Each structure stands twice: as structure tokens, then as C-alpha cells.
Amino acid sequence: MCGRILADLGADVVLVEPESGSPGRSRPPFHLNESLYFASHSANKRSVCLDLTDSGGQSQFLQLIQEADILIESTPPGTMAGWSLGSDVLHNRNPQLVILSISDFGQTGPYRDFSASNSVQLAMAGMLCRSGLPGREPLLPPGDLAWECSAVQAAWVVLVSYWQSQHIGVGDHVDFSLFEATAQILDPIMGVTGSAAAGKSSMQLAESRDRPKAGSFYPIFRCKDGFVRMCILNPRQWQGMSEWLGPDHPFSGPEYGNLFTRMKVMDQIVELISNKLIELNAVDIVREAQLRGVPTALLAQPEDVLNDEHFQARGAWTHLTLSNDSNGILPSGYLEIDNQRMGVQCVAPKLGQHTDKVLQEWLNNPASRNQKSSDNKVRYCTGSKRRPLEGIRVLDLGVIVAGAELGRILSDQGAEVIKVENQAFPDGSRQSGTKDQVSISFAQGHRGKESLGLNLRSPKGVEIFKQLAAKSDIIVSNFKPGTLEKLGLGYDLMREINPSIIMADSSALGRTGPLSKSMGYGPLVRASTGLTGQWRYTDDDASFSDGITIVPDHLAARVSAIGIMALLARRLKTDQGGEVSVSQAESLLNVFTTQFLRESVEPGSLKALGNHNEFSAPNGLFPCAGDDEWCVISIETDDQWQRFCQLIERPDLSQDANLKTASDRLRxxxxxxxxxxxxxxxxxxxxxxxxxxxxxISAGAMFRLPELDKNPHLYARNFIAHLQQPGNPEIWPTENAPALSDNLPDPDIRPAPLQGQHTREVISRVLGMPATDIEALIESGDLEI
Structure with a gap:
């Protein structure tokens, strides 16, 4: 999927395959003997057949490398070197080549030679220990969340590396670990958490050995014809719900407008709401809740999602003709750039379909490409100290999780990120149930930024923002669609002020469509896209277990970052900016692109599987010695099954004729x-x-978060850095770089700002405003400290 994302953006992505075809062609699910995984993940690509174990194939591959900008390879560590195609050989041929090596655990470290299924990654990266209901076994999340979200992270990292190469003149070798990506992009072990976490870190929320009791965070209610979920967070939302419950309930007092006060009696509140809703229809509940300002969504089934009027109005789905002439439907792409969907344009290629054409274009007509000859005077080197985004100024209007994370990852790569804040409308992630001046959650999401206190409700405040925009490169926001336009700060006006400005907006359901103005939170996004409905045990239709997760916020931030990097690359050639728009809901739809494609041609196939694997056995969660200790084992091939039988000394199972094939073992x-x-x-x-x-054999222990803080593999690969936040005596662990790299330096870990901490400094430095004028604006309330 990493390569497909680049292809969606317009890159010429060539899939190099052996004569037997890439492994993706043999990966389930299948429809009429065609891999739906391959159909969805290799759309927009071209296919070339080369034997990389043969000298002739290697020679042709090196000729292609000479013309390439990026190589994405996902062979086990050491494989490419074994074929005499290691990074040193490739960079000798093309010093400007960016190599992205994707592997389960990276090219180095104690787990280097381990293999991992998607389920193993979820177990080892700390997600499984938090999934499920208290008192029950852990619950594997649905789909291929670890792999698919990691692909987005990989695309973001390789685009940063490519941008760096355009400035330092040499390429890079990015060592990308799926294990580390899973620990960063799903429910980060050291990242910003959601509003209901009250400022606590993921580690603090997961202090219990059992699954967290998180159902009351964003409660789900059974109703007459299904389920609905509510997110009642701020005082206005609770007032709407309280009035709906009537005047006589015991929690109508003004003190219950405070979230932390309500959390103390949340079980009783949930019971009251349950009794209110049990005899009502889901659609009626959602309609009434919207009228009362109570954020609510029904738990959609897959067929509801495919037929959803909002997604259809936005063009979130596209038709795909399979090789057997079946007509399927799949998500149309992760993001929009300049109001154009970056998504599927052509079907996946047949094996070797473009071999002759690509060889002719790339090798025989070098004038059509930016040729990089082997006798170039440039020599590959490593250890660049330049931060990729240094010199890039970002005005950060982002809030809560998705907004915080986007600004943070840009800051990590060297951008000057100015968080614009207003005391009257504070960022919800600043509220905390702790006494810390800056909570650990806020610090994780806003480290390295500056804070500018600016009143965007005043004409002078808007004028100051425009002056800042004229001297900036990027503006990011995740407000309700239309907010910036109401403030007079929409893209069309910003482009007039600064034609090279790049603006990125993110919202729950996208900026267009009938539901675009609906109040949106991550839990409601999960409900409306069908994820919540699949994330349950198979023996309990109300056992929804996504209460603690904050998917898709961190994912959506990286989707936005991908669009920003694409526009920065385009700006190098055109001097023109552009507009990125991301729907968090559609980010999730694309994570399940194969599953929705299958559902469209095989209705009813997308359903809750619990801890079962649909395609192989034994493959799932198994109890171990100790209290609530578990391990995931994934046996997918006949050879793995035979090795497993030998390991556990069970020749009877090895020789059992009823267990010879994967189908036998599934039964x-x-x-x-x-x-x-x-x-x-x-x-x-x-x-x-x-x-x-x-x-x-692929297997992984279920690690708890404190165990990951001390994990030898993560330490060996420098995954963990440390953050000292002024005013707090503790030194907090925090995530380091998104991948190891020859030429991307580690982030400069600096503390998060107090609100308005840098107002004077930013206005003086960026606008050159005299100190007396700054003080006057502070006195008038246009600037804030």
C-alpha cells in the first residue's frame, strides 16, 4: 500500500516481480481466483518481470535503479545484499536514490530475523493488551490495522526522505520497522491521548494488567434496532443531554458540566441514558441528538457504509473492474489535493504487463527522465545534520489529537511550528485531570512547538494572522468545515496573500457532503465507518471493545502530512502552493480497502471475527503461563505447520491426514x-x-506498555527518547524518529509550550513589530500571553 499511495499521488510506480509473481498475488481473500488484496493494493502500478537472483535480471534492475528516484523493498533483512543488490551497490549506481527497506522489525536489533503477521504486530506493539473487555481474554482488532496504518507511515517517511534528498544532493537508506510504526501510529505508547483521557498518558491509562474499563469513555447504547454511540465531552454537550433526560434526574446540577465530575458517576449516567434510548430507533436518536447538540452516531454495518449517502456524495467510493469482469467497489483514495481525489485511476496490472514498455521508456529514452549516470561526480554519503523541513514555517491551528499530531511530526522534522491559541476557545487537549501545568499527553503531542496567543475573533487578530500567513509556508487546521472561511481565513483568501501557501484541513467526515458540518470525534468516526461493529467478540453482540483506542487520529495526521509533502515537492518546481483535505472517516475506509472490496462482491463477508483468523489455523491468541499472559501464533503454511508439530513433539498431529492442508486445519x-x-x-x-x-514461525508475546518502555529491541534501535517538561520533575519517555535513516537526523526533543508563551517572541521575530506595539496589542486583547 505504501507504493500505491505514491502512485495515487502521480508517481510512476513499477512493481518488479519474479516470473512466479509477487507474493501479493497469492494473498487472500480471493474472488473467483483473483486476489482482492492485490487488486486493491496494486492499482495504479505497472508490472515488470525480472529475476533478481539471475545476473541478467540484476543487470536490468540496476539500469532501472539508475533512473529511479525511490526504491521500496520489503524482503527479509540481508536478502537484497545476498542478491548482490545491497544498498552500497545501489547507491554506487545512483547516489541520489532513496531506498525504503520495509521489514517486520528492521534491519538491526535482537528481533531483526523475527517474522510477524499483522496480529503478531498488534500483540508486540502494545495494542492487544488494551483491546477487549475487563475480565475476558484480549481481543484482536479487526482487519489488518497494523500493516495498513504502517503503510501510511512508510509513505510519509519516504516522502520526507525524498524531500531531503532534493536539498542535500544525495539519497538515503530508510530502515523502516513495522513493529515500531505500529507502536507509533495506532495507539502510540508514548503519544498524545484523547479528551476523555483527561491528560493522562497511554501508559497511565493502561496501568492495570487487565483490559482498561473504557466503555464509559464514549458509551454505546443499545436501542430498538441496533446501537448508537455518544461523545458527551464539553459542558454544552452535557447540557443538551441533561435537558433530554428531563429536569428530575440527579445529575442536572451545574457541577456536572465538568467532564471530570461526570466521570466519577459515569456508570449511573450511562444507565439513565440507556433507559431513555432502549425503545427508540437509531435514526431517530441520531436526529434528536443532533438537534440537541449531542454528538452521536449509529453503529453502521458494512452494507450501510457502502450505501451511505454522505460517502457517496463525497466520491469516497470508486468502481473497480476485476480481471474476471466482476465489478467491485472500494475506497477511492486517502486524500484530496486541490479538490481532486488522489486515488484509483487504473486497475492492478497483469504479471509482466509493462516489462517491455518500462524497459524501453526508462533505459532507451533517458532524455525523457532525469537521468542519473553512474559516472556522476556525486558520491553517496551519510550523516546529514540538516533537518528536512528546516526553513519551513507552519501556522498550527490544530487541536485535540489529529491536529496536535500533525504539527508535532512536522516539528520533529525541523519545521518552525507556531501553535496559534486563544484563551476563549482553548485546545481541548490542554484540559487535564492532573495538577501539572502541562499534562504528559499535551507535552507528547505539542513538544517542540511555540505558542502564540492570538484572538481570531477580533479584526486586528485576523489581520495579524494574515500578516503571519504572508510569511509562512503551511497552515494546518482540523476545525469544523467552514470555520476558517467564517473567520475570513479560507484558502482562496490566503492564496491571494501568499500564492505559495499550503493549507491542510482535516475533519471527521470531510469538508463537503451532507454530514460535513456534523460534530465529529474519533469514536463516532469508528462507529460510522463500521469499525466499532467489527471490533467485538463473536459470542456477544454488545461486546464492543474500541473504547480505549484513538484510531484514526494519528493515522489521519500522517495522511495530511503526506499531502503536505507532495505539495512541497510540487512547489519546488512551480512556486505554487495548494490545498490538502483529509476526512478521518475516509482514512479508516481506506485502511479496510480490501475488506470493503470483498464486501461489495461478496455481501456479508465483512463481519466480526473476534480472535479467529479466517484463512488459516492455528492462527490467533493463546494463553501462556502466568496471570493474564498471552501470545499470538500465526501458522499459515503447511511447512510452518510441520515445523510446529516437530517443535512441540507431536508427531501424531504432523501425520494426521485430516490436518495436512490449510483447509483441513481450518475445519x-x-x-x-x-x-x-x-x-x-x-x-x-x-x-x-x-x-x-x-x-x-511467526509468533509474538502480548507486551504491556511498561514492558515496551524497557524493550531491548526498541532500545537497540533508539526508538525511545526522553522529554523534560519544565515544571514537572519527571523525565518522560517519548517516541524518537519514525524510522532509522542514513540522512534523516533524530528529532530535537524540546518541551511543549505554555499557552501564549512565545507571543512576544513570535510577533517580534516574524513580523518585526516593535515591543511597544506588541504590548499595546496584548493590552487590547488582540494578542494573549
Whole structure:
């Protein structure tokens, strides 16, 4: 998917395959013998057949490398070098080449040679331990969340690296670990958390060994014909709900307008609301809630999502003709640039469909491309100290999680990020149930930024913002659609002031469409896209277990960053800016692109699977020695099954004729799970993991967050940095770079700002305003400190 995202943006992405085809062509699910995974993930690409184990194929590949800008490879560590195509060879041929090496755990570290399924990544990266209901076994999240979200992170990182290469004159080798990406982009172990977390970090929220009791954070209510979810966070929202409940309930007092006060009695409040809604229809509840200002969404089923009027009005779906002439539907792409959807334009290629054409274009007509000859005087070097986005100024209007994260990752790469704040409308992530001046959550999401106190409700405040925009490169926001236009700060006006400005907006449901102005929060996005409905145990239709997660906020931030990097690259050639627009809901739809494509041609296929794997067994969650200790094991091939039987000394299973094939083992799943559990209960999760990985079988211990803080692999790869926030005596662990790299320096870890902390400094530095004028504007309330 990383390559497809680049292809969606207009890159000429060539899939280099052996004569047997890439592994993606053989990956389920299948429809009439065609891989829907390949159809959805390789759209917009071209296919070239080369044998990279053969000298002739290697020679042609090196000729292609000479003309390429980026190489994405996902072979196991050491494979490319074994083919005499290691990074040193490639950079000798093309010093400006950016190499992105994607692997399960990276090219270095204790887990280097481990393999991991999507489920193993979720277990090891700290997501599984927080998923599920208290008192029950952990619950594997649906779909391929780890892999798909990591692909977005990979696309963001490779575009940053490419941007860097355009400025330092040499390429890069990015060592990208899916394990580390999963720990950063889903529910980060060291990232900003949602409003209901009350300023606590992910580690603080997961202090219990059991699954967190998170159902009351964003409660789900059974109604007459399904379920609805509500997000009642601020005082106005609670007032609307309180009035709906009537004047006689015990929580109508003004003190309950405070979220932290309500949290203390949330169980009783949830019971009251449940009794109110149980006999009402979901659609009627949503309609009434909207009238009362109570953010609410129904828990959509997959067929509802595919037929949703809002998504259809936005062009969120596109039709795809499969090779067997079936007509499927899949998400049309992650983002919009200049009001144009960056998505599927052509179907996935047939094997080797473009071999002759690509070889002719790339090798025989170099004048049509930016040729990089092998005798170029440039020599590849490493260790650049330049931060990729240094010199780029960002006006950050982002709030809560998605907004905070976008500004933070731009700051990490060297951008000057100015967080614009107003005391009358504070960022919800500043509110905290702790006594800290700056909560750990806020510090994680806003480290490295400056804070400018500016009143955008005053004419002078708007004028100051325009002056700042004239001297800036990027403006980012995640307000309700139309907010900036009402303030007189929409893109059309900003472009008149500064034609090279890049503006990126993000919202729950997108800036157009019948529901664009609806109040949106991540939990409601998960409900309306069908994710919540799938995230449950199979034996309990109300066991929804996504209460603690903050998907898709961190994902959506990186989707926005991808669009920004694409426009920065375009601006190098045109001097013109542009507009990026991201719908958080559509980010989630694209994460499930294969599943929705399958649902469109096989209705009913997209459903809750719990801890079962649909395509192989034994493949799932298994109990280990100790209290609430678990390990994920993924056995997908016949060879892995035979090695597993040998490891556990069960020749009877190895020789059982009823267990020879994957289909056989699927039919015997319950029996196999019981027998595997008998073995795993003898060992700790780490013991199980190490024994199976030594036998080349994918397995991963369920790590809890404190264990990840001390994880030897993460430390060996410099994943964890440390943050000292003034006013707090603790030194907090914080995530470091998104990947290891030859030429992307680690972030400069600096504290988050107090509100308005840098007002005087920013206005003086950027606008050159005299101190007396600044003080006058502070006195008038146009500027704030």
C-alpha cells in the first residue's frame, strides 16, 4: 500500500516481480481466483518481470535503479545484499536514490530475523493488551490495522526522505520497522491521548494488567434496532443531554458540566441514558441528538457504509473492474489535493504487463527522465545534520489529537511550528485531570512547538494572522468545515496573500457532503465507518471493545502530512502552493480497502471475527503461563505447520491426514486451538515467542506498555527518547524518529509550550513589530500571553 499511495499521488510506480509473481498475488481473500488484496493494493502500478537472483535480471534492475528516484523493498533483512543488490551497490549506481527497506522489525536489533503477521504486530506493539473487555481474554482488532496504518507511515517517511534528498544532493537508506510504526501510529505508547483521557498518558491509562474499563469513555447504547454511540465531552454537550433526560434526574446540577465530575458517576449516567434510548430507533436518536447538540452516531454495518449517502456524495467510493469482469467497489483514495481525489485511476496490472514498455521508456529514452549516470561526480554519503523541513514555517491551528499530531511530526522534522491559541476557545487537549501545568499527553503531542496567543475573533487578530500567513509556508487546521472561511481565513483568501501557501484541513467526515458540518470525534468516526461493529467478540453482540483506542487520529495526521509533502515537492518546481483535505472517516475506509472490496462482491463477508483468523489455523491468541499472559501464533503454511508439530513433539498431529492442508486445519480449528493452548500454557509469552521464532514461525508475546518502555529491541534501535517538561520533575519517555535513516537526523526533543508563551517572541521575530506595539496589542486583547 505504501507504493500505491505514491502512485495515487502521480508517481510512476513499477512493481518488479519474479516470473512466479509477487507474493501479493497469492494473498487472500480471493474472488473467483483473483486476489482482492492485490487488486486493491496494486492499482495504479505497472508490472515488470525480472529475476533478481539471475545476473541478467540484476543487470536490468540496476539500469532501472539508475533512473529511479525511490526504491521500496520489503524482503527479509540481508536478502537484497545476498542478491548482490545491497544498498552500497545501489547507491554506487545512483547516489541520489532513496531506498525504503520495509521489514517486520528492521534491519538491526535482537528481533531483526523475527517474522510477524499483522496480529503478531498488534500483540508486540502494545495494542492487544488494551483491546477487549475487563475480565475476558484480549481481543484482536479487526482487519489488518497494523500493516495498513504502517503503510501510511512508510509513505510519509519516504516522502520526507525524498524531500531531503532534493536539498542535500544525495539519497538515503530508510530502515523502516513495522513493529515500531505500529507502536507509533495506532495507539502510540508514548503519544498524545484523547479528551476523555483527561491528560493522562497511554501508559497511565493502561496501568492495570487487565483490559482498561473504557466503555464509559464514549458509551454505546443499545436501542430498538441496533446501537448508537455518544461523545458527551464539553459542558454544552452535557447540557443538551441533561435537558433530554428531563429536569428530575440527579445529575442536572451545574457541577456536572465538568467532564471530570461526570466521570466519577459515569456508570449511573450511562444507565439513565440507556433507559431513555432502549425503545427508540437509531435514526431517530441520531436526529434528536443532533438537534440537541449531542454528538452521536449509529453503529453502521458494512452494507450501510457502502450505501451511505454522505460517502457517496463525497466520491469516497470508486468502481473497480476485476480481471474476471466482476465489478467491485472500494475506497477511492486517502486524500484530496486541490479538490481532486488522489486515488484509483487504473486497475492492478497483469504479471509482466509493462516489462517491455518500462524497459524501453526508462533505459532507451533517458532524455525523457532525469537521468542519473553512474559516472556522476556525486558520491553517496551519510550523516546529514540538516533537518528536512528546516526553513519551513507552519501556522498550527490544530487541536485535540489529529491536529496536535500533525504539527508535532512536522516539528520533529525541523519545521518552525507556531501553535496559534486563544484563551476563549482553548485546545481541548490542554484540559487535564492532573495538577501539572502541562499534562504528559499535551507535552507528547505539542513538544517542540511555540505558542502564540492570538484572538481570531477580533479584526486586528485576523489581520495579524494574515500578516503571519504572508510569511509562512503551511497552515494546518482540523476545525469544523467552514470555520476558517467564517473567520475570513479560507484558502482562496490566503492564496491571494501568499500564492505559495499550503493549507491542510482535516475533519471527521470531510469538508463537503451532507454530514460535513456534523460534530465529529474519533469514536463516532469508528462507529460510522463500521469499525466499532467489527471490533467485538463473536459470542456477544454488545461486546464492543474500541473504547480505549484513538484510531484514526494519528493515522489521519500522517495522511495530511503526506499531502503536505507532495505539495512541497510540487512547489519546488512551480512556486505554487495548494490545498490538502483529509476526512478521518475516509482514512479508516481506506485502511479496510480490501475488506470493503470483498464486501461489495461478496455481501456479508465483512463481519466480526473476534480472535479467529479466517484463512488459516492455528492462527490467533493463546494463553501462556502466568496471570493474564498471552501470545499470538500465526501458522499459515503447511511447512510452518510441520515445523510446529516437530517443535512441540507431536508427531501424531504432523501425520494426521485430516490436518495436512490449510483447509483441513481450518475445519479443525477449535480442536487445534485447544491442543496448542495445552502447550503454550507451559511457558511464558516470551518463551513461546522465542521458541517459535527460532523455528521460523511467526509468533509474538502480548507486551504491556511498561514492558515496551524497557524493550531491548526498541532500545537497540533508539526508538525511545526522553522529554523534560519544565515544571514537572519527571523525565518522560517519548517516541524518537519514525524510522532509522542514513540522512534523516533524530528529532530535537524540546518541551511543549505554555499557552501564549512565545507571543512576544513570535510577533517580534516574524513580523518585526516593535515591543511597544506588541504590548499595546496584548493590552487590547488582540494578542494573549
Amino acid at each position: 479443525a480449528r477449535d480442536r487445534l486451538n485447544q491442543q496448542v493452548s495445552e502447550w503454550t500454557r507451559q511457558y511464558s509469552p516470551v518463551d513461546v515467542m522465542n521458541r517459535l521464532q527460532a523455528a521460523n
